[in-house]
Amino acid sequence: MFSINKKFRVCIIGSGFGGISTLINLSNLLKNNSLVEIFLISNSDYFLFTPLLHEVATYEVSPENIVYPIEKLKESINNFTFLKRKVNTIDFDNRKVITDIDRINYDYLVLSLGSVTNFYGNKNLEKNSFTLKTLEDAVIIRENIKKIFIKKNELKIVVAGGGATGLELIGNIKFYIDKLKVLFKNNIPVKLILVEKFDKLLQEFKDDEFSNVSLNRLKDLGIEVLLETEVIDFYNNKITFKRNNRIEKEIIDIDMLIWTAGIKPNPLVLNLDLEKNSNGRIIVDDFLNPLNYPEVYVIGDIAYNPNSKENYTTAQMAIQQAENVANNIYSKTRLFKYSKPFKYNHKGNLVTIGKNFGISNIKGYKFKGFYGWLLWKIIHLIKLNDNKNKLNVLFDWLSNQIYL
Numbered sequence: 001m002f003s004i005n006k007k008f009r010v011c012i013i014g015s016g017f018g019g020i021s022t023l024i025n026l027s028n029l030l031k032n033n034s035l036v037e038i039f040l041i042s043n044s045d046y047f048l049f050t051p052l053l054h055e056v057a058t059y060e061v062s063p064e065n066i067v068y069p070i071e072k073l074k075e076s077i078n079n080f081t082f083l084k085r086k087v088n089t090i091d092f093d094n095r096k097v098i099t100d101i102d103r104i105n106y107d108y109l110v111l112s113l114g115s116v117t118n119f120y121g122n123k124n125l126e127k128n129s130f131t132l133k134t135l136e137d138a139v140i141i142r143e144n145i146k147k148i149f150i151k152k153n154e155l156k157i158v159v160a161g162g163g164a165t166g167l168e169l170i171g172n173i174k175f176y177i178d179k180l181k182v183l184f185k186n187n188i189p190v191k192l193i194l195v196e197k198f199d200k201l202l203q204e205f206k207d208d209e210f211s212n213v214s215l216n217r218l219k220d221l222g223i224e225v226l227l228e229t230e231v232i233d234f235y236n237n238k239i240t241f242k243r244n245n246r247i248e249k250e251i252i253d254i255d256m257l258i259w260t261a262g263i264k265p266n267p268l269v270l271n272l273d274l275e276k277n278s279n280g281r282i283i284v285d286d287f288l289n290p291l292n293y294p295e296v297y298v299i300g301d302i303a304y305n306p307n308s309k310e311n312y313t314t315a316q317m318a319i320q321q322a323e324n325v326a327n328n329i330y331s332k333t334r335l336f337k338y339s340k341p342f343k344y345n346h347k348g349n350l351v352t353i354g355k356n357f358g359i360s361n362i363k364g365y366k367f368k369g370f371y372g373w374l375l376w377k378i379i380h381l382i383k384l385n386d387n388k389n390k391l392n393v394l395f396d397w398l399s400n401q402i403y404l
């Protein structure tokens, strides 16, 4: 192996899907290379497995089973330093990460800062609705549903957003409330409404059959679906809908609005001196470098390549980008440098809608109903980090199956 006789420092920012996957790939490649040091910098000292967040929000899985502490990673990889820091900005010209505590130099930088919920500037929605982005969000939803159930004689919940997150959440809420009814021996009337701005559900799957199947499933569960409807206000428990693009408005009283209708890049990205697209994502080239900075890599939800038709904000995308970036950084630390452009390989789509029902499309093989659900469960169990988490989640799922 040929190495250049200079010590390099790689800083990876973010401990989500992109950051952790970069770290694991890079540290495996650099196993015995003492000339490269890796810093993982994040404001969070654990990795969160977001695909199971809706299950935490509905008491199907315990919160601690979908987190993986960075400290634990050290048992399998030990050639990195973890720094718990909030990054405030980056001085790209002087190659420095500026944090709430210190300034950290880098030779190579990987940015994977993720996204936040987008309320499109609507302050009332931002202030009064619940979101599902963090572990705390999931626990708050779970506890709030229970609290309202106990306190009131009826329950009305609206989920805004007919994408995978909205569907998985509302499907599970239906079964969570069924459980509460049995537990508290109280069969109160419940109304669940899913609101979607466009004329079909699961737009991101680009599959009309799946849009129709999911619509029918929700109807079978007794969930009302309002298509071509926008939530435009929520204040004092009154929600205002705008229907079919007309100014026609409907105002109803509800107990809870959960907003899963959009994301935007981490606000820190706004202040970075890099070129961005109209949604605020950082423009990258085929090697995931932003303009003018070949030593910087941007991946995950904050990256956007105008030359690509595939700019999904998914874990699947962040993980594949991370692998490409790790290989390219590794190659740059060697004598014979060769960088490979990033090519996305879409493996499929998976979504569950409540108990025993899922839709899966794996490389064109489609599964609906129980088998779609089973496939979702198996794949997510395999993808979960850590054997202890896998066992605990499996136990949670089995007890849930037995319970109702």
Ligand SMILES: Cc1cc2nc3c(=O)[nH]c(=O)nc-3n(C[C@H](O)[C@H](O)[C@H](O)COP(=O)(O)OP(=O)(O)OC[C@H]3O[C@@H](n4cnc5c(N)ncnc54)[C@H](O)[C@@H]3O)c2cc1C
Pocket: 013, 014, 015, 016, 017, 018, 019, 041, 042, 043, 044, 050, 051, 052, 053, 054, 085, 086, 087, 088, 112, 113, 114, 115, 132, 133, 134, 165, 266, 268, 299, 300, 301, 302, 313, 314, 315, 316, 317, 318
């Ligand atoms: C409820 C839910 C369900 C999902 N389900 C799926 C699914 O089933 N399949 C799928 O493919 N995708 C799913 N996703 C999307 C997936 O989670 C994201 O696309 C993925 O996490 C993006 O990875 P990332 O590395 O860009 O960002 P993230 O994973 O969000 O990581 C960002 C990291 O940056 C850190 N950070 C943020 N700001 C700072 C700062 N200022 N300083 C230091 N550190 C900072 C954060 O703590 C975090 O560790 C889901 C998302 C949600 C919310």
